[in-house]
Amino acid sequence: MRAVLIVAVATLLAVGCNTAQRRENSRAAPASGQTVVAGCATCIFEMEGVSGCVLAVEIDSKHYLVNGSDIDDHGDAHEPRGLCNSARDALVEGTIEGDRFVADRFELKPHGAALQRP
Numbered sequence: 001m002r003a004v005l006i007v008a009v010a011t012l013l014a015v016g017c018n019t020a021q022r023r024e025n026s027r028a029a030p031a032s033g034q035t036v037v038a039g040c041a042t043c044i045f046e047m048e049g050v051s052g053c054v055l056a057v058e059i060d061s062k063h064y065l066v067n068g069s070d071i072d073d074h075g076d077a078h079e080p081r082g083l084c085n086s087a088r089d090a091l092v093e094g095t096i097e098g099d100r101f102v103a104d105r106f107e108l109k110p111h112g113a114a115l116q117r118p
Helices: 002-025
Strands: 026-028 034-040 055-059 062-067 088-097 100-108
Touching (some): 055 088
Antiparallel strands (some): 026 088, 034 055, 055 062
8 A cells, every 4th residue: 555655646746747847848928919020030030050041939038930830931031021131020829839939820910010029
């Protein structure tokens, strides 16, 4: 009986520690439909360790690479008004997982809309 109790307590501790670690590595993203700044990770945000032109967002003054939407999904990134040459506001929904924003929704606002800066 004592061995069963020890195994049960050890299992609960292991599950609790794993849950806390996942919570630390993944946090809630912006509220549904929140506006964030989007642009090229390399050209606009100058993110270290990133090579090539890939989509990134700025949330709470931190930069995250985007999964679920590609820079080329939003036109030619290298044209004068593309995401390598100008930051744009985007309406987003999703979660932050480590150094990535996993997008369930990613919608650029029209050109000419004023950027939302905190």
